[in-house]
Amino acid sequence: MDNSLIIALDFANRNEVEQFLQPFNGKQLFVKVGMELFYQEGPEIVHYLKGNGHRIFLDLKLHDIPNTVKSAMKGLARLECDLVNVHAAGGKEMMRAALEGLDEGTAAGRMRPSCIAVTQLTSTSEDQMNKEQLISVPLETSVLHYASLAKEAGLDGVVCSAWEAKPIREKLGDSFYTVTPGIRMEEDNTGDQKRIATPEFARDAGVSSIVVGRSITRSTDPVNSYEKWLDAWRRVQL
Numbered sequence: 001m002d003n004s005l006i007i008a009l010d011f012a013n014r015n016e017v018e019q020f021l022q023p024f025n026g027k028q029l030f031v032k033v034g035m036e037l038f039y040q041e042g043p044e045i046v047h048y049l050k051g052n053g054h055r056i057f058l059d060l061k062l063h064d065i066p067n068t069v070k071s072a073m074k075g076l077a078r079l080e081c082d083l084v085n086v087h088a089a090g091g092k093e094m095m096r097a098a099l100e101g102l103d104e105g106t107a108a109g110r111m112r113p114s115c116i117a118v119t120q121l122t123s124t125s126e127d128q129m130n131k132e133q134l135i136s137v138p139l140e141t142s143v144l145h146y147a148s149l150a151k152e153a154g155l156d157g158v159v160c161s162a163w164e165a166k167p168i169r170e171k172l173g174d175s176f177y178t179v180t181p182g183i184r185m186e187e188d189n190t191g192d193q194k195r196i197a198t199p200e201f202a203r204d205a206g207v208s209s210i211v212v213g214r215s216i217t218r219s220t221d222p223v224n225s226y227e228k229w230l231d232a233w234r235r236v237q238l
């Protein structure tokens with residue numbers, strides 16, 4: 001999670017993933033497998049990507065009763081991904097159960113996957129949160145609250161927007177990961193994201209990693225686009 005650029009492989013099936021990866025000529029990437037791809041292809045897609053040397057963020061955003069999350073995480077740990085996630089809204093007990101499941105499912109001698117909690121989705125605006133979730137505090141307060149719960153539960157970090165990364169680091173420390181989607185270049189389409197930020201803004205906020213999906217995966221030249229993004233992200237890291 002150390003200044004990585006994570007590519008969100010939001011594709012419908014393995015065939016599309018293979019087509020996307022083919023021009024990268026075996027380059028090892030940090031990729032995110034989300035529910036669209038996983039629900040279609042199952043654990044096999046993780047084996048395939050790992051087999052090709054990619055690091056994996058398995059983004060299934062677990063949110064259920066603690067017992068169910070624990071059992072699900074026990075199974076997911078066996079896939080030996082680098083990073084998995086839950087929804088902080090599931091509560092501290094559920095987050096602790098997620099870690100217990102991961103610990104139980106991790107083979108002896110292996111590192112358990114890092115586990116982070118989604119705070120408020122980057123597609124959620126403050127107005128929407130106030131009206132639809134009936135949370136009447138500012139959005140940053142809600143994100144900080146969820147981040148604190150995640151830390152208390154023992155998680156390794158959170159998913160948040162780059163806008164909340166700095167206050168989270170200030171409150172919870174630099175070693176607590178802030179993984180931030182909703183990153184866009186000035187010229188990119190916003191799509192359904194509400195709390196977007198540029199790579200430069202993310203750098204200044206000190207985020208741990210950025211997640212980039214459609215700006216790369218829907219580009220007419222994904223390799224060139226990836227290199228451009230990597231350049232921007234690396235340049236801003238200096």
Ligand SMILES: O=C(O)c1cc(=O)[nH]c(=O)n1[C@@H]1O[C@H](COP(=O)(O)O)[C@@H](O)[C@H]1O
Binds near residue numbers: 010061123213215
């Ligand atoms: O957990 C996530 O990865 C996630 C959390 C969040 O708050 N917002 C968010 O966009 N994501 C994911 O990050 C990716 C962003 O994709 P793009 O908007 O296409 O760059 C998608 O795969 C989302 O599922």
